[in-house]
């Protein structure tokens with residue numbers, strides 16, 4: 001009697017948790033492209049931390065607009081309180097349970113803030129890591145800029161800074177999850193369809 005009640009309690013706690021896959025990789029590694037394909041085939045909700053920040057920046061009178069723009073142009077990381085609140089709000093508003101969180105957590109501050117705010121509310125399934133050589137990523141971002149991405153950071157000056165941040169701040173986070181056996185590393189230097197052929201094996 002007591003045991004079945006305890007089990008039911010444990011089950012409802014599990015069922016209430018958000019399922020999360022973190023999607024990480026350098027600028028231009030193809031995180032957004034692959035997430036769109038995963039959504040189409042497997043029905044996750046895709047939340048790009050960068051897109052949420054750009055959306056917040058664009059709100060007229062946003063308290064954080066200028067701060068966000070400065071970080072984006074300089075390739076540095078917005079304080080976690082802002083990013084994590086945007087993510088949590090989007091998760092709640094979606095009314096769904098399974099999320100791809102793209103481009104987060106990117107540094108130690110992100111990781112700690114997330115664990116504090118969301119650790120108990122989330123079941124982290126794994127980390128999808130798109131590994132791509134710097135030259136390939138740079139070219140993709142420059143092409144994206146030239147094709148009219150409209151992004152204030154798809155230029156060579158911002159890209160250098162984004163790569164510095166990626167190597168110095170984000171790789172340690174990927175290594176941290178690697179140590180927990182949570183990372184699935186993908187070769188992201190091929191075309192979108194070739195990469196997705198590997199990605200979909202993970203979700204099937």
Ligand code: UDP
Nearest residue numbers: 027028049050071072075076077078103104
């Ligand atoms: N950014 C941030 N925190 C995040 C995600 C993004 O501060 O959790 C900022 C950061 O300045 C980053 C920019 O937003 O360089 C663009 O991020 P996005 O993920 O859109 O770009 P990409 O991964 O393609 O470089």
Ligand code: MG
Nearest residue numbers: 031032048050
């Ligand atoms: Mg992106």
